[in-house]
Amino acid sequence: MSDQTGQSGKTSQAGGMSRRGLLRAAGAGAVVLGGGGLLQACSSGIKGANSGGTKGITIGWIHPLTGALAGFGAPDNWVISKIKQTTPYKSGFKIGSKTYPVTIKSYDTQSSPTRAGDLAKTAILNDGVDLLLASSTPETVNAVASQAESLHTPLICSNIPWESWYVNLGGNPQKPTLKPKYVVMYFLGAEHLVKAFIPMWDRIHSQLHTDKVVAAAFPNDSDGNAFRAVFPLIAKAAGYTFDMSSPYPDGTTNYSSMISQFKSAKAGFFTNVPLPPDFATMWKQAVQQGFKPTLATVAKVLLFPPDAYALGHLVDNVATDAWWAPTLPWVSSFTGETCQQMANEFEASHGQWNSNISNYSLFETAHAALTSVTDPHDKTEVADAIHKVNIHALAGPLNFASGGPAPGVAITPPVGVQWQKGTKYPLEMQVVDNTLQPQAKITADLKPTNQ
Known part of the structure; x- marks a missing residue:
């Protein structure tokens, strides 16, 4: 087994061990470089005991571990450590009469x-991945999805509103007939967010x-465009009028006219x-200029503890959504561990759940x-297989074969x-609200943000 950090600093997010110490402890440590020195990858080679000379399976995960979106990737190294402890990833995937060792490469x-x-091009063309994973916002996922589809490599995505994902691949959310050949995703959509917010407004x-x-x-970006198209119509049917700002560029620093x-x-x-820094x-x-809505319901921001603490008391009673929570009844398909057990273990070493x-x-x-x-190295066969997955997982029921709101989409409703x-x-x-996910336990009463 070998571990290689994907960080340029001296500590890894998976723990507090120095990069050199982690590599020494693992017994190996060549940093994978590609794309003209662009890539530093974390590689975890897991060899099955009976794998013999079978060519291993390589899975690449492209995700934000540093930068403005780092909050989305905060649990990811911990997730990898948990996955490496499961029997399939530790001992190899059994396919037919063969056992294939598995390597996970993490790209920041x-x-x-x-x-x-x-990084997607590097993973596909240089590193020979058999399957890609991509997570956390259109800013990450859409670029990877475009490369995967054009370079004929199967890709599983998460944490991106399905409308943004689908439009990027050439689909029309109003007429969702296009079926991406190599790409699937699980998460929610803009319509699920406004439907989660409306009961709180009510x-x-x-x-x-x-x-x-x-x-x-x-804003004038992929998410903003999707929300402009979806939110007002659904909210109007519930009796709400939208007063929308003009589409503003990401990175705006003066919001006075909007306020x-x-x-x-x-x-x-x-x-x-x-984007999280823009909301801050x-x-x-808004607070300085006296805009005090009775209830603030925000999306894409304040999803994780570090973002909330960065604003201190200004986030008191601000509402948002969560697509996963400890009180949900889902379990790991590998170990049977519950959401609550996973959250408890994460909190024991990493702070509040995410x-x-x-x-x-x-x-x-x-x-x-x-x-x-039959052949995990046959990308066409694997691409077909990801569209047929129907499992009960830690994220909930994931049925990519159902058609969802669009082909290749499995929905995980928010609370x-x-x-x-x-x-x-x-x-x-x-x-505070489980309208779309009744299995979730309510843990507190909803309060006004300002009263």
């Missing part, structure tokens, strides 16, 4: 879409008789889908697909959550 995008695409409106006007700040617009509209609710800037300015522990299911899906084929003052931690993400 550094939160750069350009780098994500370049409860606050019922309690405080707030105007049913929603201030919406949607003034929202104040003039007397918006009782607020929603958005920005905008929300601080919804992207559900990235574990990328590897559950990969195993299900690869062990259903409504809210950052509240905690007892175990200063801030805790509480499940």
